[in-house]
Amino acid sequence: MKTLITAILAFITVPMMAQLSEGYYRVQNNGSERYITITDDVITNVDINSSILDYNNITTWTGFDKVKSNPGSVIYIKPVNNQYNLAAQGISVYDIAGGRTYIDMTYCGTKDGVGIYIISASAKSGGITVTKKLYDGSSTREKDYVGDSGAATHQYWRVKPMNTTDNYIGITPTVETNDGWYGTIYASFPFKTVSEDMKVYYVDGVCDGEFRLQEIIDDIKPAATPLIVKCSSSDAANNMILPVVGNGTAVSGNLLRGTYFDSSLRNHIRRVEYDANTMRVLGKDDQGNLIFTTAKNSDLTNSAYIPKNTCWLQIPGWLTGDLKQVSREAFTGIQNINTDATTRKGTYTLSGMRVEKSENLRPGVYIQDGKLVVIK
Known part of the structure; x- marks a missing residue:
């Protein structure tokens, strides 16, 4: 340019x-x-x-x-x-x-x-x-x-x-589950939900086969934050959000990542290539439950890139397969851990994120080489 x-x-x-x-x-x-x-x-x-x-x-x-x-x-x-x-x-x-x-x-x-x-x-x-x-x-x-x-x-x-009549912005969901419609959004502006029965979440924990959601209950949802939105229906007109001037409260521990762009135009390439080893996208299983799953070509732009203004779940490379949503009460972060040290080398938090310097760990519970350890 x-x-x-x-x-x-x-x-x-x-x-x-x-x-x-x-x-x-x-x-x-x-x-x-x-x-x-x-x-x-x-x-x-x-x-x-x-x-x-x-x-x-x-x-x-x-x-x-x-x-x-x-x-x-x-x-x-x-x-x-x-x-x-x-x-x-x-x-x-x-x-x-x-x-x-x-x-x-x-x-x-x-x-x-x-x-x-x-x-x-x-x-x-x-x-x-x-x-x-x-x-x-x-x-x-x-x-x-x-x-x-x-x-x-x-x-x-x-x-x-922008308004909520004829110049609105609405979420078009990508998944219909037993629990309703879900989509993701990554926007540069803070916003409020307008339509009824909408909820906004982020992911703050993953482990083998599971993830948990944290609802954002503040009226203003933060800008530049990858988010999951539970929608009112499949129609964007019933899933309205309204950009607001101001600042939402930043969230902590969000494992979602997002991108504004999926441009492949010559001299204007700005996109995120999908990696099946470390990335999962929103989906549902055969029973209709919300999951994060390996993307199909149809989930991606040009069969290779994360679609613009959407999100993915970033996971550690040792996690495999789909991750199913569980309640916060049921999630422990240490369920179904494979203790085979050859496949789990390294130190991780219970939310599944790798810790680079294990010798300087803060007090807490960790997974180290596939084993549960407690640092006091």
Whole structure:
């Protein structure tokens, strides 16, 4: 990406009424009606005077169904004097620009009560100021990319606040168990659950054949945290969450890992390759119980990578097979331990995580070379 203005415009994605309030928005092109989504955070060298800029980390999609469950379509806007800083998927315009510039948004009116803006960015190099406006692609395809030139009608952007009616974000579950529907989410923003009967968990313990969940009961769920969500139904519209301005309380001991991206586009590769030895994905067994299991090709992007904005369970290499959910009362962390030292070399906590320096262990219970040990 030829960044600065490039990546800058990569997030040049949001405006709304004379002065936009700090908060979360979606950005839709007024001409193409495609929505902006952020697909990677790759930044290459910046050539401020270049007329060829790389905007391929910003993809636009036709139809609300394409973005309703995608955290990459949610843009955080923060006013900075008369300009704005924009952030999504863990990165911001100002950071990408090396602390050199923010975004200008020129108000052009409203449509159906939603502000319409021209989005632009300026930067100086060698005493020369270069300004670029953001356009959507001119094709009629379902998917396209933005640029700094195009049809005049494609330079106008609607900026709409997130809500719980027609601009919501909802979880699309991937598993239906005896106990209901479950999905995972990895988002850069803190959020509240909106729909009834939703619960949010993380995993804080694994052992042979088992894992346990810890529910997050705080109203605000923390940002940048891989999470499991028990949903109300199979329909994302009934599994709404609402991004909030503020901070959730960080969780401790989470064994889940997450990724924002699964991009394989040339020069924009940002993805996590699946490893069947140390990674498990959400699934169900033949009896309909929630499990973490070895991924099938259909569970992965391009049969090889963890899907964007989702999570996996990171496990020690000596664990094999599926892990079934058990209650916190039933979970001991030492059930079914194979005491064959040849297969369990090393020292591990009861949650299954390896401890690198066994000579400096804190007091507690550990599994050392396949045997239970107590350090006092």
